[in-house]
Amino acid sequence: MRYESTRGTAPTLDFRDATLAGLASDGGLYVPEAWPTLSANEIAALAGLSYAETAARIMTPFVGDTLSADELRAMCEAAYGRFSHAAVTPLVQLDQQHFLLELFHGPTLAFKDVALQFLGLLFERFLTGSDTHLTIVGATSGDTGSAAIDALAGREHVDIFMLHPEGRVSDVQRRQMTTVLAPNVHNIAIRGDFDTAQALVKAMFNDDAFSQRFTLSAVNSINWARLMAQVVYYFYAAVRLGAPDRQVAFSVPTGNFGDVFAGYVAAKMGLPVARLIVATNVNDILHRALSAGDYSAGTVTPTAAPSMDIQVSSNFERLLYDLAARDGGAMADQMRGFESTRAMRLTNAQAEGAAALFTSDRVEPGDMSETMRWACHEAGQVIDPHTAIGLAAARRAGLPADVPVVTLATAHPAKFRDAVERATGSRPTLPGRVGDLFDREERYATLDATFEAVTAYIAERAVAKVR
Ligand SMILES: Cc1ncc(COP(=O)(O)O)c(C=O)c1O
């Protein structure tokens, strides 16, 4: 399997090199040259397999010959062995039609662990025996940061610099990052929002002087390996609900479009997906894009679902590229236009292609709180604000009653205790693995959100390339 850039001019790479590169050298994102497919029999054969075994089967065509079958299986066992639930990502039934897919049983209590526990092992495997030292630069609105730090803290060959927007993540999210004191972990609070943090990260990759001095890599969903690992749970859930003989719909609380793009990949691979519901909060660029073709970024509004406070959704580029006949030159022009004006229109082909599978919805704060109350008092499930946005959209999507609708439960409610308590009256307790979070020492720097300030800070601490 080879990987090509959405902007058409970067060299194609194998899985190992695409993983280590993170972002393509032409500013685009890596995607597989073709989607591998599973036959109905192969999907049916996933029934009854453990999560780790399912993961190995789904990921095999993507990794190609960069890992042996035994290595891949062992890495899946190790990554998912750290989850606290035997099913890794259990399904919980809410009513006749609605299910939650709980993705928050990993070490840092959010869906990011599913991919990042695996990615941490991949980096280690691909770097062992080489003299490369990776400088990972990442941006987080709260969850990617803690999951990446947990996966990489203390590992050889890697330093991680994680930018979060000062004051715009929950106190649990911040402490999950800033109380990890391993010398290779560097937390930076920037005086800006998530979009600014993400733009700074991309600017570092695109700056020749900086990117030639350090071997940069990514843990955000710009890294293809992140999405690949997220494809797995769509298969795992759908098979439990009757796939391949039955269609299943998914509702996905969405920000950077990574999680729901993994659902698109699952559908491309042959999973019978009835609909993918893209649920946003008031930062609704994706809802406007999918419902009216208008992809124009406003300013980020802070909400009680802070991990989705995103206006520029990285992975949307991967969808637009796939829907526009994979024309890298045209995609590069479209993205350059967006980068200079912060606005673009979807082409007819992109809008129609997206409409065939995606539905979108914008969920207001009142509906989010009402859904948290409904889940708590009517269905007996305490859910976090992000999950509530997905569930609110799922419940009003109007899908046929015989189609099961799975809402991705992306974070543990204890990560957002204040918002959950405000909505439901009950305050979730922190699970044992993070029970002492508020007793731990914090360490982080606070910087202006400028390229100069952030790169100067990183350059002083990162390991330069060996020449
Ligand atoms: C809890 C939670 N829900 C939903 C999302 C949105 O996911 P994505 O950015 O993949 O669209 C995020 C952040 O990525 C998150 O942390």
Ligand SMILES: N[C@@H](CCOP(=O)(O)O)C(=O)O
């Ligand atoms: N919500 C995310 C934002 C970054 O998304 P990613 O999937 O591209 O890493 C977060 O919690 O950091």
